[in-house]
């Protein structure tokens with residue numbers, strides 16, 4: 178549903194680099210028996226979740242979140258999120274950083290497959306989940322399994338109107354954004370800090386509404402995993418600081434593999450966007 182953003186399609190993606198050992202790439206972020214590699218600032222990110230947030234009741238077939246996930250490196254952020262200025266939330270399309278990091282964002286929430294939980298669990302990748310409450314309302318608890326692995330739920334509106342900036346008044350936009358803030362707090366025990374516009378289109382009024390709703394930034398993207406391949410708006414590979422878009426769709430596994438291949442080929446680590454921005 179977020180595919181109307183213009184992009185330069187490159188099918189070369191990382192396919193030419195798949196010869197790079199995936200195992201080597203994963204091994205690079207594995208530091209067994211070396212607790213010093215864990216940053217003392219890497220506090221648990223699920224402390225805001227309510228005690229009842231355990232997904233075990235509904236996800237009993239899901240493997241243990243930490244069973245096979247490799248240990249993570251910590252990267253000191255070298256980018257500071259611009260503050261709200263003039264009542265307008267900043268818009269971030271890519272993080273300007275020299276750190277070898279990439280950020281995974283997964284949108285909407287339509288397809289709720291145990292396979293998606295398993296893939297993120299096995300890799301240990303944290304993701305920023307831009308959920309739409311009308312899309313996840315049938316089973317919001319499904320996404321708690323991702324939170325248990327270090328992912329966070331963020332705001333992708335209540336109704337996913339891709340024309341909201343042109344069709345709706347400021348107040349109507351604000352209501353649709355605040356509705357998801359309230360839903361997320363109720364379901365997941367945390368108020369989102371980041372906002373993704375449905376379809377990617379934003380306006381001054383939307384930036385104002387996002388700030389008024391208490392959110393810190395609008396997050397768009399310049400790379401996406403789509404239809405089982407990577408699409409880049411610039412170049413033909415992932416760059417440090419790229420924000421990657423994908424969706425909870427039937428082709429989740431193929432999209433995720435396209436992302437992971439590109440990420441490993443580029444020598445980047447997947448880190449949580451909120452952690453890097455200091456908006457956990």
Ligand SMILES: [Zn+2]
Nearest residue numbers: 178179284285
């Ligand atoms: Zn969307």
